[in-house]
Amino acid sequence: MIWISWRQFRAQALVGVIALALLAAYLxxxxxxIRDSHDAYLARCHGSGDCADAMSRFLDDYRTRLLFLAALLALVPALLGMFWGAPLVAREFESGTHRLVWNQSVTRTRWLAVKLLFVGLxxxxxxxxxxxxxxxxxxxFDEVAGDRFGTVVFGARNITPIAYAAAALALGAVVGQLVRRTVVAMAVTMLAFVILQFAVPNLVRPHLMAPGHTALPMTAEAFNQAQGLGSLGNAPVVRGLSIPDSWITETSELLTSDGRPLDAEVFDDCLMRAPKTGATGRYGDTxxxxxxxxxxxxxxxxPNDRYWAFQWxxxxxxxxxxxxLAGFALWRIRRQVS
Incomplete structure (x- = not known):
């Protein structure tokens, strides 16, 4: 069975090895x-005494490229599920070869188990x-940035991508088993896994551990450090705040000293008709x-020290x-009508 699995899988494996080699060489x-640039900026900041500015420039140099690479690697499990998992069973049904395979001495359960294990690994x-x-x-870059929980970054570093690949492969196999059409199974697998990868970071990950809570005073400096003010409905909200060595999972509306939400008219007046004070910064007089x-x-x-707990x-x-998913696939194939 292992030899047969290899014979069927060798073309995809070769493509995967070549793509991995090219990616590894680039990385x-x-x-x-990045290491040479980091050392150069450190030497520069030690000479000038302004390390904050030097490290900010270092981050600006590589932020876009590394974000793009993280997004690309976040797609790898989905592509593996699409091109390796979905055809695993669907291709057999579509070509009719499952009838021959299931009439051999190897049971259909063992046949699928070996394929799932071989391709999954x-x-x-x-x-x-x-x-x-x-x-x-x-x-x-990550050491300087301290943004270990970013939606794209978290899913492209360390150990979680290994589990993503296993889940995507199993999902593709199940979809292929149910749909029985290779191209349709590939499309459904990609769509389903992309939805899953959007839902988990936004709906599940923030609640995996009980968060800490704090009140952040909104001084003029704090407002100027935010990434955005207001919303589509012009609610009194502030977006993109940060606190050192932490991942902010939820931010309330702007609150007054007695804990009540800021009146929307007051917020709008400061956004649109702030008194002229000549203030500088991102939001000026606002x-x-x-x-x-x-x-x-x-x-x-x-806090960032929970990073590995979240990874595990x-x-x-x-x-x-x-x-x-693998268990469902094995259970179903025993009852599959050939």
Whole structure:
């Protein structure tokens, strides 16, 4: 069975090895470049005494490239599920070869189990090696940035991509078994896994551990450090705040000193008709206008020292999901009408 699985899988495996080799070569070159740049900026800041500005420039140099690479690697498990998992069973049904296979001495359960294990381990290896290469390349940047929980970054570093690949492969196999059409199974697998990868970081990950809570005073400086003010409905909200060494999972509306939400008209007046004070900063006169109302926000956050706990918990969730999907596939194939 292993030999047959290899014969059927060798073309996809070759493509995977070539793509992984090219990606690894690029990441090694990028990692060396980042290290050289990091050392150069450190030397510059030690000479000038302004390390904050030097490190900010260092982050600006590589933020876009590393974000793009993280997004690319976040797609790797989905692509593995699409191109390796979905055809695993669907191709047999579509070509009718399952009738021949299921009439041999090897049981259909063992046939599928070996294919899932063989291709699944290969998918986990590809995803894990790609993640390890990116984690190494980006480590100086990550150490300076401190943004370990970013939606895209978290899913492209360390161990979680290995579990993502296992879940995507198992999902593809189940979809192919149910749909029985290779192209349709590939499309459904990609769509389903992308939805899953959107839902988990936004709906599940923030609640994996009980968050800490704090109140952040909204001074003019704090407003100018935010990434955005207001919303589509012009609600009195502030977006993109940060606190050191933490991941903010929830931010309340702007609150007055007695804990009540800021009146929307007051917020709008400061946005559109702030008194002219000549204030500088991202929001100009708006920041001191809002700060004059003695505002704060209530924040829920996860400290960065919980990063590995989150990595292991999410890995366990996806590993459990892949086990459930594989178990369902094995259960169903015993009852599949040929």
């Amino acid at each position: 090694v070159a990028t990692g060396l470049e 290969a998918a986990m290896a590809v995803s894990g090696l790609a993640s390890a290469a990116l984690t190494w390349a980006a480590s100086p 920041a001191p206008c809002l700060a004059a109302h003695d505002l704060h926000v209530d924040i829920a956050y996860q 918990i999410e890995t366990a969730i996806y590993a459990g999901l892949s086990g459930l």
